[in-house]
Amino acid sequence: MVNRSDRELDALFADYRVAAEVPEPGPSFMPRLWDRIEKRRSFAFQWKRVTQVFVGSAAVICLLLTGIMVVPRTAAAPSHATYLDVLAEAHPTENLAAQGIARFDNPEASR
């Protein structure tokens, strides 16, 4: 249902269509547009360069950290000793005897 206010509002919008001035594009429209395009293009190019440098350096840092994490571990690893050898070296019989875990036979006392 269209009432009087609706019709008046439609007429007002029609008036507005006529009243809104549409300026003609000036002679500098195209040159200014291309200036803006070029400006954004150079900004995009610089931004691309910055991100490439960032990604590149991040990759180098990652490789470096991986190297640091991996290399010392391989160096510290025993080359040919068995588990029992390492255990015996870490816990000499004297220590175990002092703690009462193993019996220590003194060779001089038995003589």
Place this chain on the structure above:
Amino acid sequence: MLVEFELIQKAQSGDDAAFNQVVTAYRKRIFGTVARLIGRPEDVEDVAQEVFLRLYYSLDQLRTWEVFEPWLYRLTVNASYDYLRKQRRRNESRMADLSEQQVMLADAAAGGRVNTEEQRRRQVKEFVGSLLDSVSEEDRILLMLKEVEGLSVKELEKIYSVKENALKVRLFRARQRVLKAFESSNKVVKRPEAPTD
């Protein structure tokens, strides 16, 4: 369509001369739409340039030529919306800086310079502008496209990629809000008179 799809394809592949031709073909139409959407002739060129700038950098995303015009409209709507949002923020701070007397003096000075027809046009623009302040920038643009630009709901559907019913509801609500503001303005201020010819 104002241009052949081959021309758009050439522009897509980086042919600057083809892009120039596309801009020249659509320049006037975009100027008109932007002028009616933002209502400030002094800023139309700037906003229209922004539309074509966005077109240049997003042209490679266009797949089919049928959607070119709705898509260009969408870019126009988005650029106008961004402008209106910035303008509203700027106006709020600018008006806060001016005293009431300064505002009245500026209005009087502006009024003295224009003739009656121009004054009436200005009144219509200001009046419609004040009515549209009762809705959000998005709804303002939607109403403008429908009521002033004369686009159909089907065309709006393509521009906004929204279902017809949702669009109709949004349009109805926005129009009701403007209508309410229009009716209450009848009681408060004198509306611009219709031309007597």
